[in-house]
Amino acid sequence: MEEKVIVCKDLTKRFGDFYAVNKISFEVDKGEIFGFLGANGAGKTTAMRILCGLSHPTSGEAMVAGFDVYKQAEEIKKNIGYMSQKFSLYENLTVLENIEFFGGVYGVPYAEIRRRSDNLVQQLGLTAEAKKLVGALPLGWKQKLAFSVAIFHQPRIVFLDEPTGGVDPVTRRQFWDMIYEAAASGITIFVTTHYMDEAEYCNRITIMVDGKVEALDSPANLKAQFKADNMDEVFYRLARGAKRSGD
């Protein structure tokens, strides 16, 4: 049996009479690249916050990396990585300082941080920039560094919230190479994106509409199911019917 890294069943988050997340159920396998799509306001961020151990669900069940979101949120946080377009690194720290800081926060022993950070900086081609402030780096480099930092402590799962927004098309593809590599090493990837070509790079995709999971399958199967040529069309058909809009 394949190992399940995320299991959620009827997961619900209610704010007053508003169901931000309404009985969603899905499972994610180890090493899978799982795309989490939906229009603005569909409930993606709320669901992601629950899975990261940052918010309690109202009802339903969810296990992340083998831990219960109700009782073991702290254990979950230790076993996941997170990066978003909005916040990922401290701009006023250097490249190496950021690696040390996040490595330290996640409990990687200092000697190991030192050993591996030189390696990492070299792999990223940032040797000359290692002692420069992150704020001075181009966006694409920042995002690649942020991803490396998010998986530096070798988490079971990494959550990526629109990691490639605004990044140039070449760097965007280099970023996906890194995602593939991480997935091949056994890290599960949970990713949101507004780029529909990136949806195609995922093993499986969910599309949320108005708090519910309206579609869940491989890109090829979804296209067949909706008789669509590309994911853009699949997404448009599903999301167009949405009643909610928001952030």
Added chain:
Amino acid sequence: MSAVTLDHITKTYDEGKVLAVDDITLQVEEGELFGLIGPDGAGKTSLFRVLTTLLLPDKGSATVRGYDCVKDYKEIRKRIGYMPGKFSLYQDLTVKENLDFFATLFGSTIEGNYELIKDIYEQIKPFNDRRAGKLSGGMKQKLALCCALIHKPEVLFLDEPTTGVDVVSRKEFWEMLKRLKQQGITIIVSTPYMDEAMLCERIALIQNGKIMSVDTPANIMAAFPVKLYAMKADNIYKLLTALRGMPEIDSSFAFGEYIHITLKDDNIEALRQKVEQQGHTHVDIKLIHPGIEDSFIRLMNQA
């Protein structure tokens, strides 16, 4: 007369250390829907801020409707609408208050140019009394567009109006732009989404402060100099890795469910055989027309 001209504009920051705009020359014609296409940091916002008279260029000159962006800034400010990339309305004023405020600032009223904003405003009118800070992303975007239009500008500058907005709202937004264009307003819009380039009449592809190409989307795509193939197999990542190591491959990059490739010598059948011999299964290859993103990547790699 061109609606907007840029003549050898250069802009640096941080005492010349950061080159944001590098010797850009460009014209946008009257009534045109013109796109600045490029990633974050390409220099799009700096160009907008020079044209909207909010930033002085280091070198070069620029005009809007014939007025100089440095000398005649007061004239320009009356004639343009500007929607910055960052939401810049008053968060603690309501929808209606924001709109009233911007109308008054330009000596107009909401009723005065109601026809122009009607389509857009009516979608947010139910939230007239809600504070702008409490609106959803899509509604903020619509309010910002209304505020930029309320004085009936001759030229409209929209800096990444669709960034972070989902596919459905993006389509709606572009529909609104088309209708505005029909009213004769010149529109300059920037976007990091290559697919939106197709919706503009002419586009400039920008990277690192330089224009790589300016033309109609169709001409830019037609100028792609070599044959472009799309290829896939059962294990796409393994295929991509294999292709990268092959000397006959000129370029290869992932593109949705396919890999787009160009060859040094156009022998695609030889490549198919080679790939199949390497054990890749269900190999599918087809000749395709390049898109804007293909052109952008090729131009970037040449730079």
